[in-house]
Amino acid sequence: MTIQLEIDKDKLMYLFEQGVLCAADFRCLNSISKQQVAELCLSNCAKHLQSTSCIIPINMHKLN
Template identity: 50%
Template sequence: MSQRINLSISPHKLAQLIQDGHLCAADFRCLDSQSKQQVWQLCLICYQKRITCQQCTFSTCTKNLTYLDADK
């Protein structure tokens, strides 16, 4: 099995990487159920924006993600 790197990343940076197409949920796994739920919600928002709005920007996506930071 290949080596793994454990890291922590802010929801906004993760959203930016997903929105820009540099990362997708299949590229990583969540280590706890709360993170999995947050990533699931984040992906739904970002992928919906990507599909429905050709001019969506990261700032548009993250306006809908403010509730993710409230859980901290």
């Protein structure tokens, strides 16, 4: 059974940011919605990458 619903763009972004909803969890019913969801996903991903620091130490010394 599926449920069709409409959701505000800002609310959808909030759910993506909180990690409680992923675009893979649903499907868009038209191409405009699909494009908007793709843009939200990319924006959320970019925010996450900008705020996440690298936790893997990088050795800057040359090995002999």
